[in-house]
Amino acid sequence: MKVLELKNVHKVYNSSEVKVHAVNGITLDFEEGEFAAIVGPSGSGKTTLLNMIGGLDQLTEGQILVDNTDLSTLKSSELIDFRMKNIGFVFQSYNLIPVLTAAENVEFIMNLQKRPKKERQQRTEELLKAVGLGDRINSKPSKLSGGQQQRVAVARALASKPKFVLADEPTANLDSKSTETLLEIMEELNREEKITFIFSTHDARVVKRARRVVTVEDGKVLSDELVKENAST
Amino acid sequence: MILLTAWKNVWRNKSRSLVVITSITIGIFAGIFAVGLMNGTMEQRVDAALNQEISHIQINQKEFTDNYNIKLLIDNKNQLKQMINNVDGVEATTLRTLITGIANTATKSTGVQIIGVNPENEKQVFNLHSKTIAGTGSYFEKETRYNQAYIGEELAKELNIIRYRIDNKMIDRLRKQEVPEETISKLEPFIGERFPSQKAFSRTIEKALSEKETANYGHIILDAAWSFRERSKLTLTFVDKNNIQTGAMFRISGIFDVSNSMFEKRNVFIRNEVLKNLTGIEPDKTHQAIIKIADRDQSKEITGKLEAMFPDYQTRHWKELSPDLAMMTGMIEKFNIVFLIIILAALSFGIINTMLMVVLERTKELGMLTAIGMNKRRVFSMIMAESVFLSLVGGVVGIIVSKIMLLFTANTGINFASAAQGLEEMGFSSHIYPTISNTFFITVTILVIITGMLSSIYPAIKALRLDPSDALRTE
Numbered sequence: 001m002k003v004l005e006l007k008n009v010h011k012v013y014n015s016s017e018v019k020v021h022a023v024n025g026i027t028l029d030f031e032e033g034e035f036a037a038i039v040g041p042s043g044s045g046k047t048t049l050l051n052m053i054g055g056l057d058q059l060t061e062g063q064i065l066v067d068n069t070d071l072s073t074l075k076s077s078e079l080i081d082f083r084m085k086n087i088g089f090v091f092q093s094y095n096l097i098p099v100l101t102a103a104e105n106v107e108f109i110m111n112l113q114k115r116p117k118k119e120r121q122q123r124t125e126e127l128l129k130a131v132g133l134g135d136r137i138n139s140k141p142s143k144l145s146g147g148q149q150q151r152v153a154v155a156r157a158l159a160s161k162p163k164f165v166l167a168d169e170p171t172a173n174l175d176s177k178s179t180e181t182l183l184e185i186m187e188e189l190n191r192e193e194k195i196t197f198i199f200s201t202h203d204a205r206v207v208k209r210a211r212r213v214v215t216v217e218d219g220k221v222l223s224d225e226l227v228k229e230n231a232s233t
Numbered sequence: 234m235i236l237l238t239a240w241k242n243v244w245r246n247k248s249r250s251l252v253v254i255t256s257i258t259i260g261i262f263a264g265i266f267a268v269g270l271m272n273g274t275m276e277q278r279v280d281a282a283l284n285q286e287i288s289h290i291q292i293n294q295k296e297f298t299d300n301y302n303i304k305l306l307i308d309n310k311n312q313l314k315q316m317i318n319n320v321d322g323v324e325a326t327t328l329r330t331l332i333t334g335i336a337n338t339a340t341k342s343t344g345v346q347i348i349g350v351n352p353e354n355e356k357q358v359f360n361l362h363s364k365t366i367a368g369t370g371s372y373f374e375k376e377t378r379y380n381q382a383y384i385g386e387e388l389a390k391e392l393n394i395i396r397y398r399i400d401n402k403m404i405d406r407l408r409k410q411e412v413p414e415e416t417i418s419k420l421e422p423f424i425g426e427r428f429p430s431q432k433a434f435s436r437t438i439e440k441a442l443s444e445k446e447t448a449n450y451g452h453i454i455l456d457a458a459w460s461f462r463e464r465s466k467l468t469l470t471f472v473d474k475n476n477i478q479t480g481a482m483f484r485i486s487g488i489f490d491v492s493n494s495m496f497e498k499r500n501v502f503i504r505n506e507v508l509k510n511l512t513g514i515e516p517d518k519t520h521q522a523i524i525k526i527a528d529r530d531q532s533k534e535i536t537g538k539l540e541a542m543f544p545d546y547q548t549r550h551w552k553e554l555s556p557d558l559a560m561m562t563g564m565i566e567k568f569n570i571v572f573l574i575i576i577l578a579a580l581s582f583g584i585i586n587t588m589l590m591v592v593l594e595r596t597k598e599l600g601m602l603t604a605i606g607m608n609k610r611r612v613f614s615m616i617m618a619e620s621v622f623l624s625l626v627g628g629v630v631g632i633i634v635s636k637i638m639l640l641f642t643a644n645t646g647i648n649f650a651s652a653a654q655g656l657e658e659m660g661f662s663s664h665i666y667p668t669i670s671n672t673f674f675i676t677v678t679i680l681v682i683i684t685g686m687l688s689s690i691y692p693a694i695k696a697l698r699l700d701p702s703d704a705l706r707t708e
Contacts, residue, residue, distance in 0.1 A: 056604055056702040077608060084606020095601040099241035104234075109605055111234035160606070 003067055003163045003196055004030040004053065010061035011048050011219075022048040024219035025062070030164065033194045035187065037201050037210035045219040046200040047168060053198070054087055054166050055079045067163050084112055088157030090167035090199075094149040096141040102128060102152045103137045109160045127155035131185050147178025151185060158189065164196035171203050183209050235611055239618035242591075243626070250623060253587050257580055257627025257681070258634060264576035265635035265677060268569045269667030270647070275565045277492070277662050279558060284360045285491050287554045289532045290524040292317070292539060295547045297520060301333050301346070303474055303512060307546065310519040316542060322526050322535050325357035328519040330508050334471030334480075336384075336501055338392040340429065345388065345501045347469055349508030358525040361489055361502075369461050370487035373504060380507050381486035382467060385497025389488050390431055394465045397434035397458040399423040406457040407450075416446050420454070434458060461488065469501060474513040481511055492662035569673075577680055580624065581688040588620050588692035596699060603701040616693035617686060624685025632678055639667050 011023035022045045030036060040046045051057035053064060055071050064071045066086055074082055083089075096105045103124050110120045128137055131151035133144075141149050150170060157165045167186075171179040187209060189195045199206065207213055215222040243250050283289060292313075294305035307313060310328050317326045330349035335342050352373040356362050362372035366386060373381055389395040399420055407417050419441050428434035438454060439447055470480035483503065491497060509516060526535050532550035539548045552559035592599070599612060607615075646666040649656065656663045 051702045054604065080603060080606055080608045083604065084608075089601075089605050091601065093597075095597065097238065097598065097602075099245050100238060104237075108234060108238075112606055112608075112611065156605070 001032045002029050002065075003032050004028075004198070005063075005065040006053070007063040007065070008061065009049070009052065009059055009064060011045070011052060011057070012060045022219055023052070023059075026216070026219070026221055028214065028221065028224070030196065030198060032163075032196055033190065034164075034196050034198070034212055035190045035210055036198050036212040036214060037207050038198065038214045038216055039200070039202055039207055040216035040222075041202065044216045046216050049216065050166055050168050050198075050200045054089060055083050084109065084160060086163045088160060088162035088165035090150070090153045090157050090165060090170045092169040092172045094141070094146070094153050094173075096149055096152055096156070098141050101138045101140055102133060102144065102155075105141070105152055106155045106159050109156060113160060123159060124155075127158055128152070130189065131155045132181070145178065147174050147181060150174060150178070150182055154182070154186060154189075158195065164198055167197060167199035169201055169203070170199055171201065171206055176205065179203070179205050235615050236618055239615050240622055242615075242619050243622045249587065249590075253583055253623055254627040254630060256583055257624060258631035260576045260579055261628060261631030261677065261681065262635045262638065264572050265632070265669060265674075266638060266667065268572055268673070269635075269639050269669040270665055271565050271568060272669060273643075273665045273667040274661055275562055276668050277666065278660060279562065281492055281660070281662065282555055282558055283529065283551060285364065286493065286496055287551055288358050288523045289526045289529060290536050290539065290548065290550050291554060292522040292524070292543060292546050292548045293520055295545075297547070301331055301520075303332055303472070303514070306514065306518040306520060307522070308518055310517055310522075313519075313522060313543075317522060317524055317539065320535060320538055320542075322528065322531050324525045324527050325354070326522055326524050327351065327354040327358040328505070329521045329523060330505060330512075330514055331520050332471050332508070332512060334469050334501075336388065336392060337468045337470065338394060338466070341392045343388070343391055343498075345469075346499055347471060347508065348500055348502050349505040350502050351505050358523055361491070364489040364491050365487040366461075366490050370463070370485060372489075373486050375486070377484065379484045380481055380503065382469070382483035383486045383502040384467070384488055385500060386488055386490045387494045387497035388499075388501070389461070389485070391498060392467060393429050394461065394467065394485060395488070396460050396462075397428040397431060397455070398460045399426050399458055403457045407454065410453050410457070412450050412453060416442060416450055419446075428458075431455070467501075469503070471512070473511065479511060481507075492657050493660035494657050495660065573677070573680065577684045580627075580681065581684050584620050584624055584685055584688040585691055587623065588616065588689050589695065591619065592616065592692050592696045592699075599696050599699055600701045603699070609697050612696055613693045616696050617689050620689030620692070621682060621685045624681055624688075628678055628681035628685070631681075632674060635669075636674070639669055642667055 006026055006028040009023055009026045010021070013020040013022055024045075026049065038046045038049065048057065052059050053066075055066075055074075059072060066082070069082065071079065071082070097108065100108065106124045106127055107120050110123065125134070125137070128134055131154055133148060133151055133155070136144060136148065141152070144152065150173075154165070154170075157167075171182060174182065183206065186197055190197055201207065210227060212224070212226050214224045292307075294307060296302070297305040314326050314328060317323055328351065332347050334345060334347045336345045352362070356372075365372055372383055375381075384394075386395065401424065404417060404420065404424070407420070420438075423437065423441070426437075428437065434455070435451075438451065442450075465485045466482055467485065468480055468482050470478065473479045483501075489497070506516075508514070524535075524539075526532060529551070532552070536548050536550040602612060603609075643666055646664045649663045649665065
């Protein structure tokens with residue numbers, strides 16, 4: 001089943017003098033359960049692309065369908081709601097709420113979704129265990145390492161049961177050991193819970209583990225390869 | 234959850250929040266305390282006026298108070314009193330005869346109002362009898378063969394009945410008050426000297442002592458040198474009922490000290506029967522009935538009833554008798570509002586400033602929250618809640634501190650001794666007991682919260698305008 005379709009997507013930034021064609025006609029499909037990396041040098045347009053997929057940025061031309069909903073038809077308030085229900089985000093610099101504990105950070109989005117308290121607590125615990133932080137439930141982000149914080153961020157992204165998780169350079173600030181752990185956890189979640197991960201990266205360690213690698217350059221798709229076909233069953 | 238997060242956010246930057254909370258606290262405390270002082274000053278002035286000077290309601294012949302014409306008398310005084318006392322809400326009535334005259338001593342004379350009173354009845358309406366200065370006698374309590382007069386301290390000074398003297402007793406008193414020996418030694422050469430007036434005494438003291446000593450111990454020295462000779466006399470001269478000049482000698486029965494110099498200077502109290510004897514006013518007549526009522530807020534209503542009962546007389550309540558007092562009470566209320574507005578405005582700018590900083594500092598975090606699906610209403614409420622918490626904490630702490638300070642000072646009062654003279658000349662006590670009504674406290678609390686909410690609107694709107702993708706790019 002297709003969770004995400006990009007149809008001839010364009011993004012043009014109009015600064016006062018120069019027109020920048022950041023994304024120049026990209027068409028892509030993502031199936032449920034994919035573990036895909038969008039790679040490319042900086043300035044290639046991959047962050048812009050990710051922002052548009054996440055509904056954080058408007059497109060100039062084309063269509064993005066998430067689970068058959070055209071994002072451009074949504075009003076901005078509907079878009080926020082749509083993101084809450086359908087898209088999980090993992091950011092490069094973790095972006096946890098510093099005053100809340102790991103558990104509260106994970107619970108936060110379920111709170112926005114007005115889920116019952118019992119369900120929230122249960123899921124929070126499950127998710128934090130799944131990312132290997134079952135014993136750090138009540139720690140504040142400042143007491144966690146970068147890798148641990150990013151794992152909390154992954155748990156938070158999954159809390160809302162999204163259609164897919166968007167991760168913008170999730171490992172950029174992590175050392176190699178943390179990167180390995182994080183990727184293992186993400187792979188496991190992908191394999192066992194069929195969670196779709198789409199991340200932008202230029203980190204070779206991430207690319208190595210991806211089962212599909214989309215290379216973007218100058219706002220266009222340069223290549224789109226399935227690396228390990230056998231794993232996506 | 235949003236409220237919890239907001240509450241935790243308040244304490245994210247502890248020192249900044251504490252600075253804001255402290256400034257709110259100080260602002261509210263200063264405002265409430267200032268208002269309390271003003272209220273207290275006013276309340277004491279009104280109390281003094283009602284308890285010592287005018288009471289609540291006065292009845293007399295029309296035009297009597299224009300020039301105190303001795304012939305404008307009320308007949309059947311006992312019947313009048315009876316009728317007044319039967320009115321609901323009336324606590325007590327006292328009858329007075331009033332004439333103008335001149336008070337003389339060997340060296341001085343001054344114009345005064347001579348008031349004939351029945352001491353027992355007066356005590357039910359006024360508390361002037363309790364203001365007798367210790368050692369000067371009493372309020373007509375000693376029966377003597379002589380006529381007695383009860384006068385104010387200022388008049389006693391004016392007439393040189395109170396003198397100032399430096400003697401060994403006075404020096405002893407200074408030692409007890411812990412005035413330094415060095416200062417005392419400068420006064421010793423004057424032992425045995427008497428000064429006819431306060432001015433003469435002050436001049437000598439100022440010459441003998443340094444400026445600093447005068448400032449520090451002037452009051453104590455003045456008090457210690459204060460001397461009153463028992464059996465002092467004064468003569469009162471006036472015109473009787475038949476326009477014939479007459480007069481009599483009076484012994485000082487006691488000297489009173491109230492916070493109103495004018496009142497002290499102008500009034501001489503003597504027994505009613507003495508005044509009537511000397512002026513030829515018939516025993517069953519009187520000039521004035523002065524009425525104390527149980528609840529001062531009812532004065533208008535009861536005045537109306539009395540007016541209906543005695544249409545031929547003039548009946549006035551205290552606000553009419555002392556319009557300046559009524560006006561000042563009104564003015565104080567307006568001052569209170571102005572004070573409140575100033576405090577709330579300062580509070581508001583403090584909160585706007587802090588919350589703008591909060592929003593700018595957390596651009597990235599707020600962007601993240603919008604990205605993961607926190608809608609604008611929720612972002613708005615979170616920022617609002619933060620500033621409400623901030624102002625609430627400051628407000629509550631401020632109000633508690635003010636309440637404690639007020640409780641503390643309401644009993645002991647605050648003594649503005651250095652400004653005593655100026656204040657007392659205007660009829661205000663220099664020892665002030667701050668008072669604040671509970672309604673005022675509640676109003677302030679509510680206004681602080683409203684101000685907190687209003688001032689957070691702008692920063693909260695700022696937070697809404699943030700674009701999530703821009704917000705995420707900010708490193």
